[in-house]
Amino acid sequence: MGSDTENSEHRSGETNPGEAERFAVLTSELATIGRQFYERGWVLGTSGNFSAVISRDPMRLAITSTGLDKGALDASSFIEMDEGASVVRGTGKPSAEALLHVAIVRVLGAGAVLHTHSVWSTVLSGANATNRGVEIRGYEMLKGLEGVRTHEHREWLPILENSQDMSELSERVTQLLRENPKLHGFLLGKHGLYTWGANLREAKRHVEIFEFLMEVVVRARSLA
Amino acid sequence: MGSDTENSEHRSGETNPGEAERFAVLTSELATIGRQFYERGWVLGTSGNFSAVISRDPMRLAITSTGLDKGALDASSFIEMDEGASVVRGTGKPSAEALLHVAIVRVLGAGAVLHTHSVWSTVLSGANATNRGVEIRGYEMLKGLEGVRTHEHREWLPILENSQDMSELSERVTQLLRENPKLHGFLLGKHGLYTWGANLREAKRHVEIFEFLMEVVVRARSLA
Amino acid sequence: MGSDTENSEHRSGETNPGEAERFAVLTSELATIGRQFYERGWVLGTSGNFSAVISRDPMRLAITSTGLDKGALDASSFIEMDEGASVVRGTGKPSAEALLHVAIVRVLGAGAVLHTHSVWSTVLSGANATNRGVEIRGYEMLKGLEGVRTHEHREWLPILENSQDMSELSERVTQLLRENPKLHGFLLGKHGLYTWGANLREAKRHVEIFEFLMEVVVRARSLA
Amino acid sequence: MGSDTENSEHRSGETNPGEAERFAVLTSELATIGRQFYERGWVLGTSGNFSAVISRDPMRLAITSTGLDKGALDASSFIEMDEGASVVRGTGKPSAEALLHVAIVRVLGAGAVLHTHSVWSTVLSGANATNRGVEIRGYEMLKGLEGVRTHEHREWLPILENSQDMSELSERVTQLLRENPKLHGFLLGKHGLYTWGANLREAKRHVEIFEFLMEVVVRARSLA
Numbered sequence: 001m002g003s004d005t006e007n008s009e010h011r012s013g014e015t016n017p018g019e020a021e022r023f024a025v026l027t028s029e030l031a032t033i034g035r036q037f038y039e040r041g042w043v044l045g046t047s048g049n050f051s052a053v054i055s056r057d058p059m060r061l062a063i064t065s066t067g068l069d070k071g072a073l074d075a076s077s078f079i080e081m082d083e084g085a086s087v088v089r090g091t092g093k094p095s096a097e098a099l100l101h102v103a104i105v106r107v108l109g110a111g112a113v114l115h116t117h118s119v120w121s122t123v124l125s126g127a128n129a130t131n132r133g134v135e136i137r138g139y140e141m142l143k144g145l146e147g148v149r150t151h152e153h154r155e156w157l158p159i160l161e162n163s164q165d166m167s168e169l170s171e172r173v174t175q176l177l178r179e180n181p182k183l184h185g186f187l188l189g190k191h192g193l194y195t196w197g198a199n200l201r202e203a204k205r206h207v208e209i210f211e212f213l214m215e216v217v218v219r220a221r222s223l224a
Numbered sequence: 225m226g227s228d229t230e231n232s233e234h235r236s237g238e239t240n241p242g243e244a245e246r247f248a249v250l251t252s253e254l255a256t257i258g259r260q261f262y263e264r265g266w267v268l269g270t271s272g273n274f275s276a277v278i279s280r281d282p283m284r285l286a287i288t289s290t291g292l293d294k295g296a297l298d299a300s301s302f303i304e305m306d307e308g309a310s311v312v313r314g315t316g317k318p319s320a321e322a323l324l325h326v327a328i329v330r331v332l333g334a335g336a337v338l339h340t341h342s343v344w345s346t347v348l349s350g351a352n353a354t355n356r357g358v359e360i361r362g363y364e365m366l367k368g369l370e371g372v373r374t375h376e377h378r379e380w381l382p383i384l385e386n387s388q389d390m391s392e393l394s395e396r397v398t399q400l401l402r403e404n405p406k407l408h409g410f411l412l413g414k415h416g417l418y419t420w421g422a423n424l425r426e427a428k429r430h431v432e433i434f435e436f437l438m439e440v441v442v443r444a445r446s447l448a
Numbered sequence: 449m450g451s452d453t454e455n456s457e458h459r460s461g462e463t464n465p466g467e468a469e470r471f472a473v474l475t476s477e478l479a480t481i482g483r484q485f486y487e488r489g490w491v492l493g494t495s496g497n498f499s500a501v502i503s504r505d506p507m508r509l510a511i512t513s514t515g516l517d518k519g520a521l522d523a524s525s526f527i528e529m530d531e532g533a534s535v536v537r538g539t540g541k542p543s544a545e546a547l548l549h550v551a552i553v554r555v556l557g558a559g560a561v562l563h564t565h566s567v568w569s570t571v572l573s574g575a576n577a578t579n580r581g582v583e584i585r586g587y588e589m590l591k592g593l594e595g596v597r598t599h600e601h602r603e604w605l606p607i608l609e610n611s612q613d614m615s616e617l618s619e620r621v622t623q624l625l626r627e628n629p630k631l632h633g634f635l636l637g638k639h640g641l642y643t644w645g646a647n648l649r650e651a652k653r654h655v656e657i658f659e660f661l662m663e664v665v666v667r668a669r670s671l672a
Numbered sequence: 673m674g675s676d677t678e679n680s681e682h683r684s685g686e687t688n689p690g691e692a693e694r695f696a697v698l699t700s701e702l703a704t705i706g707r708q709f710y711e712r713g714w715v716l717g718t719s720g721n722f723s724a725v726i727s728r729d730p731m732r733l734a735i736t737s738t739g740l741d742k743g744a745l746d747a748s749s750f751i752e753m754d755e756g757a758s759v760v761r762g763t764g765k766p767s768a769e770a771l772l773h774v775a776i777v778r779v780l781g782a783g784a785v786l787h788t789h790s791v792w793s794t795v796l797s798g799a800n801a802t803n804r805g806v807e808i809r810g811y812e813m814l815k816g817l818e819g820v821r822t823h824e825h826r827e828w829l830p831i832l833e834n835s836q837d838m839s840e841l842s843e844r845v846t847q848l849l850r851e852n853p854k855l856h857g858f859l860l861g862k863h864g865l866y867t868w869g870a871n872l873r874e875a876k877r878h879v880e881i882f883e884f885l886m887e888v889v890v891r892a893r894s895l896a
Binding site: 517570636 | 821822823892
């Protein structure tokens with residue numbers, strides 16, 4: 001209890017008591033965030049998935065089980081998995097896109113990864129696919145992205161082609177993030193948003209920032 | 225109690241205790257779903273109707289009574305009916321469109337049928353009536369439809385001409401579904417969506433998927 | 449208690465105990481409806497007003513006091529007034545538009561009058577003012593309007609020029625309704641919707657129907 | 673307790689017991705308003721900030737601490753500051769834009785200042801920046817702005833160029849308000865709305881009025 005789980009030695013086949021506690025705390029927070037996103041229509045129809053880092057060495061992530069109604073998330077909706085996406089706690093199967101979460105955590109050291117699937121991200125990623133991304137600039141709301149200090153910032157939001165081959169896609173994500181370590185998120189074409197943060201609070205803020213900005217970008221174009 | 229109501233012999237004028245239990249459970253779930261849909265504006269003004277199969281032989285459906293405010297559904301808002309839409313439990317009149325529910329259950333073996341009446345389905349079915357349907361493809365969200373494994377799937381969402389003659393309309397629905405047993409839903413022109421599932425959970429998911437996709441399709445066109 | 453307040457003789461300066469009861473019941477229902485409309489954004493910024501008939505002879509209406517936040521309505525938010533809009537119960541001033549409520553009740557015998565002030569009614573009444581109204585037809589949702597039996601119905605939703613002179617405006621409303629007793633509602637230009645019903649339940653349903661249809665009409669035009 | 677804090681002598685380093693009470697009452701009201709605005713999507717991603725005047729001489733404002741999730745505001749989310757934006761009660765840092773609140777309170781004598789950051793204000797201020805403002809007229813909803821008596825009123829909503837230099841920006845705001853003391857609000861370009869009132873209730877009403885009107889203006893243009 002209370003020991004620093006991140007530096008503790010991992011014994012295969014066992015789990016650390018600190019880990020169980022962190023799992024409980026993080027999944028409770030993830031469930032609350034997920035229900036809020038569902039209310040806003042950002043994760044309808046079992047879409048979306050959410051994870052948070054329990055420990056880094058060995059890598060342990062709490063992540064939503066696949067195929068759940070995000071309006072009814074509770075602690076039992078999550079499993080704990082290792083970096084190969086094998087379940088080490090809880091029952092269920094991790095989200096199909098679990099490897100993308102692992103890639104983001106591994107390359108950027110993120111503490112939490114949130115994937116939403118809103119109307120605006122779907123429309124925007126469908127309309128801009130040929131440009132392979134959208135530049136967003138001039139908006140005060142950009143300052144909500146970690147490290148951004150001025151509305152004059154130019155945020156590049158890449159759009160990756162969607163795929164059902166998760167190991168292929170996680171390689172493309174890995175490459176994208178290695179080449180662009182300052183990104184705050186990316187879109188999968190006609191699919192949705194991936195964003196992350198040092199912790200859950202930051203990742204949640206990034207979801208709200210991007211969802212807001214994507215709606216603004218689409219509405220501003222309709223007006224123009 | 226606990227006997228298999230689906231295979232039990234039906235004695236005219238009686239109801240089975242297992243049936244009463246199933247009726248109570250299913251109508252409680254239907255009421256919750258209906259109130260959620262009302263919150264989202266999908267069943268305003270007493271529009272919409274919802275059913276779930278209690279038993280198949282004889283066919284018994286729990287279905288909303290006609291003319292109710294879907295924001296205030298509770299157990300008393302439902303009746304149990306047979307395949308001729310005659311009430312066998314509860315007080316009230318089944319929804320005018322009860323025969324469409326029966327047709328869907330009979331042809332496809334659905335376990336639940338949900339009809340929503342949203343702004344997006346009304347706008348989309350009004351704009352596409354001359355094509356007799358809308359093809360939706362390329363969206364990850366399609367994978368939320370039962371049996372769909374890839375975003376490359378092409379979902380045909382037929383639009384039937386609206387009618388006030390429910391036996392004529394239920395025949396057209398029957399014919400449509402017999403010829404296209406892989407459909408996941410259809411629209412009535414300037415009216416709304418019918419979708420279904422093996423059970424209520426699946427049917428609810430299908431509503432969310434289609435409502436999402438219809439909004440995306442209309443918004444994407446406005447942008448184009 | 450329980451006496452028929454509608455036929456009781458009115459003694460000036462007194463109120464009937466049955467009236468007090470009806471006032472309590474109706475204002476509780478009006479408050480609930482008002483808070484729901486506020487949640488939907490239909491009566492922001494103290495806009496909107498709601499009334500219900502307590503008795504007809506003498507005419508007594510429960511009506512919102514002027515200038516209140518509709519998200520915080522309770523019993524104290526209403527007064528009882530006579531047909532001259534003078535307060536006979538409660539403290540506060542009736543809504544500035546009280547005379548329009550009286551006109552609707554008097555000409556059509558309505559039991560409840562609801563005025564909402566949504567974005568869609570404001571946009572639609574601004575865009576169509578030169579036509580003095582909007583015809584809405586072909587929508588299944590029209591069947592939610594009392595007495596309408598088919599989606600083929602053509603509903604004329606008149607738009608009256610807005611005014612701050614309430615006696616002049618109530619005369620125009622009176623004339624409109626005398627000449628068109630089958631109307632279900634009307635718009636004030638760049639202002640909002642008035643609709644009504646035999647009772648509160650029907651009036652609330654009419655609000656939902658019209659708000660839905662106005663959004664559909666505006667969105668369908670954007671698409672066209 | 674109950675002494676008139678606004679006229680009491682200020683002793684540096686001390687706080688007045690009446691002040692502590694007013695701080696508690698006002699921050700409770702501010703927190704409620706903030707959570708409501710968050711629900712409506714007007715202050716996502718830690719955007720937005722809210723203040724209310726505790727005393728005028730010396731000037732004391734309760735204001736949101738910087739960087740908070742507005743969906744989770746409570747009493748601890750606020751600090752009390754003086755006119756130089758130095759904290760005199762509570763822990764935390766005032767919002768970066770604290771000096772704008774001070775400028776509005778000082779020039780206009782406002783009792784509360786609310787800054788929202790909605791999609792509509794961002795789109796509208798982006799589209800109209802070259803005009804340095806938007807004229808809004810003809811809408812009944814304008815009457816919700818303090819002192820406006822008719823829908824024929826013309827409200828000028830200025831758009832100031834956004835900046836990260838808060839003392840420069842607060843000087844521009846001061847000059848704007850001195851030259852236009854009848855304004856009810858202003859926009860910062862691609863940033864959001866500032867509005868105010870004699871008290872919190874009035875300021876909240878003004879937010880709802882402007883947010884409504886901005887959505888109407890943008891939607892009406894899309895239709896035209």
